[in-house]
Amino acid sequence: MATINDNFLKLKAGYLFPEIGRRVKAFTEANPEAAESIIRCGIGDVTEPLPEAVRQAMHEAVDEQGVAETFRGYGPEQGYEFLRQAIVDHQFAELGIGADEVFVSDGSKCDSGNILDIFGPGNRIAVTDPVYPVYVDTNVMAGNTGEADGSGAYEGLVYLPCTAGNGFVADLPKEKVDLIYLCFPNNPTGAVATREQLKEWVDYARANGSIILFDAAYEAFIQDPEIPHSIFEIEGARDCAIEFRSFSKNGGFTGVRCACTVIPKTVTGTAADGSRVPLHQLWARRHSTKFNGASYPVQRGAAAVFSPEGKQQVAALIDGYMGNAKLLREACQEIGLKVYGGENAPYVWVACPEGTSSWGMFDQMLEQAQVVITPGAGFGAAGEGYFRISAFNSRGKVEEVCRRIKELLG
Numbered sequence: 001m002a003t004i005n006d007n008f009l010k011l012k013a014g015y016l017f018p019e020i021g022r023r024v025k026a027f028t029e030a031n032p033e034a035a036e037s038i039i040r041c042g043i044g045d046v047t048e049p050l051p052e053a054v055r056q057a058m059h060e061a062v063d064e065q066g067v068a069e070t071f072r073g074y075g076p077e078q079g080y081e082f083l084r085q086a087i088v089d090h091q092f093a094e095l096g097i098g099a100d101e102v103f104v105s106d107g108s109k110c111d112s113g114n115i116l117d118i119f120g121p122g123n124r125i126a127v128t129d130p131v132y133p134v135y136v137d138t139n140v141m142a143g144n145t146g147e148a149d150g151s152g153a154y155e156g157l158v159y160l161p162c163t164a165g166n167g168f169v170a171d172l173p174k175e176k177v178d179l180i181y182l183c184f185p186n187n188p189t190g191a192v193a194t195r196e197q198l199k200e201w202v203d204y205a206r207a208n209g210s211i212i213l214f215d216a217a218y219e220a221f222i223q224d225p226e227i228p229h230s231i232f233e234i235e236g237a238r239d240c241a242i243e244f245r246s247f248s249k250n251g252g253f254t255g256v257r258c259a260c261t262v263i264p265k266t267v268t269g270t271a272a273d274g275s276r277v278p279l280h281q282l283w284a285r286r287h288s289t290k291f292n293g294a295s296y297p298v299q300r301g302a303a304a305v306f307s308p309e310g311k312q313q314v315a316a317l318i319d320g321y322m323g324n325a326k327l328l329r330e331a332c333q334e335i336g337l338k339v340y341g342g343e344n345a346p347y348v349w350v351a352c353p354e355g356t357s358s359w360g361m362f363d364q365m366l367e368q369a370q371v372v373i374t375p376g377a378g379f380g381a382a383g384e385g386y387f388r389i390s391a392f393n394s395r396g397k398v399e400e401v402c403r404r405i406k407e408l409l410g
Contacts, residue, residue: 007143012152016133016378017043020362027366034370039397039404041328041390042372044187044347046252048320048394050301051313054251057304061297072296077288079104079260083299087260090306091245095232101264101280103287104302106294108217108244108259112181113138114290115213115242115261118282119269123178126158128170130188130379130386132215135181151381161382162189168340168349169193172200176208182231183215185222188379188388189349190325190341192227198234205240211269211279212241217259220250220318222344238264242279249346249392250314251305258294258302321346324398325391331402332389335410346391349376353409361387369404 020042028035049055064070078084084099105111113134125144127135136154139145146155153159158177160170168191173180182201184193193201205212214231222229231241243262247253263283268276294302304310325342332339332350342348352361358375365371365387374390376383391398 005141005143007141007145010140010145010147010154011137012148016374019378020372020374023362024366024372037370038366038372039370039393039401040372041393041398041401042374042388044249044390044392045254046249046317046321046392048252048317050252050256051305051310051317053304053307053310053313054301057307058297058301061300065296075293075296075299077291077293078102078284079293080296080299083303084260086303086306087245092230092232092262095230096238097232097262097264101262103261103263103283104294104299105259105261105287105291106257107248108215108246108261109134111259111261112213112215112244114286115283116142116144117286117290118279119179119211120272124158124176125156125179125181126160126173126177127181128162128183128186129153129159129381130162130376130383131181132183132187133379135213136380153381159380159382162186162191163382164338164340164351167191169197172204176210178208178210180205180210180212181215182212183217185218185345186341186347187215187218187345188347188374188376188383189386190343190345190347191349192222192224192344195226195228195234198228198231198237202231202234202236202240206236209270210240211267212237214241214243216243217246218249218345219245220314221322221346223322224344227344232262232264238266240267242267247302247305250318251302251310252317253298253302256298256301258298320395321391324393324395327398327402328389328391331405335406337409342391348389348391350387350389352376352385352387358384358387365405365408369408371401371404 084102087102088099148154162168162170168189219229231237231243246259263280265280267279271277328348329339329342338351340349358377362375365373374388376386
């Protein structure tokens with residue numbers, strides 16, 4: 001008889017965003033007249049078309065696939081050299097990263113979950129709270145946790161509270177941990193970490209033999225020139241960090257799928273015999289075994305993000321989304337809500353009105369304003385009492401959301 005991975009049974013509910021989709025579907029089925037007026041500001045999905053430079057590069061790549069002389073079949077699992085070198089030249093210049101330390105994939109969400117394949121059992125794992133649900137759920141699936149308690153926190157994980165009091169940047173753990181998930185600019189709170197704060201984390205990791213799993217999916221939205229875009233800007237990070245990058249939010253690749261993971265050859269883990277093993281070689285083995293590479297047209301499109309035209313077009317997209325974030329921040333502030341984020345990230349993190357829970361806020365916004373937001377409680381216990389608004393939408397719809405928020409809560 002085939003047995004199952006019982007760790008999946010520890011997951012108490014559906015993944016946050018499908019659960020939101022289920023609730024929205026139930027509402028629209030019960031209120032079909034409201035379906036057309038719903039504006040979705042929940043899931044962080046882009047809405048604007050792919051940049052023209054990207055589309056052109058992908059068209060040309062598809063045409064190449066139609067000619068025998070330029071047809072390409074299986075590509076290198078790690079990614080084509082032209083894209084890996086472009087990533088290094090434009091995102092890691094002068095940071096000591098080589099093109100052979102970059103692994104192209106079909107999404108940083110996938111990589112941030114799959115990275116657990118190369119780590120053994122018994123690691124002490126730290127996550128921020130609130131937290132991007134993938135970090136927690138994949139550890140549950142991998143058997144790195146016990147059961148969840150009444151608040152949804154899993155035994156075996158070290159939760160690092162992020163609150164208004166610490167600017168939503170977690171303090172260092174008081175105990176020794178082995179794996180540390182950091183996401184900056186942060187999803188869901190929109191917070192950023194200063195160079196000094198990141199240095200504290202790198203120093204902690206080096207002193208304790210820990211590995212930082214640094215999710216930089218939203219780095220392109222940083223507006224403050226003093227805020228680091230990469231963990232590798234911090235001295236010593238090449239010895240203790242792995243970084244995840246994505247084309248989803250800057251280049252609009254949520255439906256196209258392309259990302260990369262950077263693993264310096266100098267970062268190591270400990271084998272059972274006590275020897276130090278480069279994580280690069282383990283991920284290379286995993287990557288080549290379980291992944292056949294992102295498609296050639298997609299990688300050509302991703303490389304076009306770094307062309308002069310691509311950079312201009314991506315900058316315009318980011319400016320548009322950040323303009324949306326500014327409008328959302330101001331609308332919430334005008335009616336007296338406490339607002340965070342939205343200045344270096346496309347997410348606005350808002351404290352619920354007094355006496356309203358996160359899911360209560362979700363229901364109120366959906367049912368009375370036909371606006372879909374994300375309840376903070378879906379990101380962890382410390383997210384209760386907050387909700388997240390995504391700035392990924394058209395300007396006209398964001399302006400309408402602002403009007404509806406003021407009308408409902410003002």
